[in-house]
Amino acid sequence: MIPGAFAYHRPSSVKEAVGLLSQFGDDARAIAGGHSLIPMMKLRLAAPGHLVDIGGVAELKGIREDGRDIVIGATTTQHELIGSDLLAKKIPILRETSLLIADPQVRYVGTLGGNVANGDPGNDMPAVMMCLNATYHATGKSGERRIAAREFYQGAYFTALEPGEIVTAIRIPVPAAGHGHAYEKLKRKIGDYATAAAAVVLTTSGGKVASCSIGLTNVAETPLWAEEAARILTGSTLDAASVKKAVAAAEAITSPASDARGPATYRTKMAGVMLARALASAKARAGA
């Protein structure tokens, strides 16, 4: 399969990249790892006249601490997330999730920014970012703004990103030391998108849940932040009755499509199963 013809641009700064994107408007697309865009171009489902390759922009790379946050450059790859000692120590759910994305070759080039910004409901990081209450830094012609992950996703492939804007970094508040975490993903095979998946970050105090946040992947047009389910669990001991109630609340906000991964009712139930497993795993890890 051969993509349509395009002009190739390789800017060396965000300013230059954003300038090119605004100059060419709808006819331009930004490319980093390219593992969402290139397959679309090969199928001619996308045919941009201009590709703006942000892979050479040094300021978009790297993982750094900034006060109580960790800021990850948009073109940081999943392979780099997996290899980061800082993240393994401070936000281990990112490594756990990254290892469940695609396969080794894809993880060497697939970027965090692309995963969160593309708006594909099958991507794993968006629900994790909602769970972690991350903020995306977006830069366009008129400057930089920050958008909460929980307000970013509007529909399948529709996000709060304006035309000509790119996500430059992902800012994550470091969860409390001793927090429990888990990302549970049901998939048919390596490389598959989730039939359903659940992200959990929680803290415990005296055997009870002190705080809890839950994200769900690929069971609606957008990733979901299951606020009500988390509220039900806060203050509980994660006893069977509370978990059952929270699972029901989480299932209630799903609206998956029926597709090759199963009928909608099955995928909703699997979201509940993944949540129950993630809660058990997060609880076991909390306080460690």
Next chain:
Amino acid sequence: MAKSQVSMTVNGKNVEELVEPRTLLIHFLREQLRLTGPHIGCDTSHCGACTVDLDGKSVKSCTMFAVQANGADIRTIEGMANADGTLHALQEGFREMHGLQCGFCTPGMIVRAYRLLQENSNPTEEEIRFGISGNLCRCTGYQNIVKAIQHAAAKLSGVPFREAAE
């Protein structure tokens, strides 16, 4: 569309070529450089037959434009043998352990296994299976591929590998 000048190192040799921006790296390697070791299997980023080593990463060359590889250091299966012409330990392992049947996946498998062993010289069976999970083989059932990689890991570490092919 105007062609772009690219320069890269491929199997130790400097290459300077003109390419259309839309030329995929796999097409560039196979048709322009005549390196037909990397194969086009699925053409959809799944099967790994097109895997090449690029700047210390295993990448699927069907899902990258040649212009994106400008300045890169690339190794394909053609660049795996030792300088004296003898087989690389991985190539030897695939031969000794019957790690291939039809052979279509083998160039991608070996190049991927090369990077895996660079990162982890003594992988467990589970780590090998996870490490080659981006490469599909429809013949072997993977048993002998895993053994081939174990054979190579042992040889490169200077210890004998005692298991036989199945």
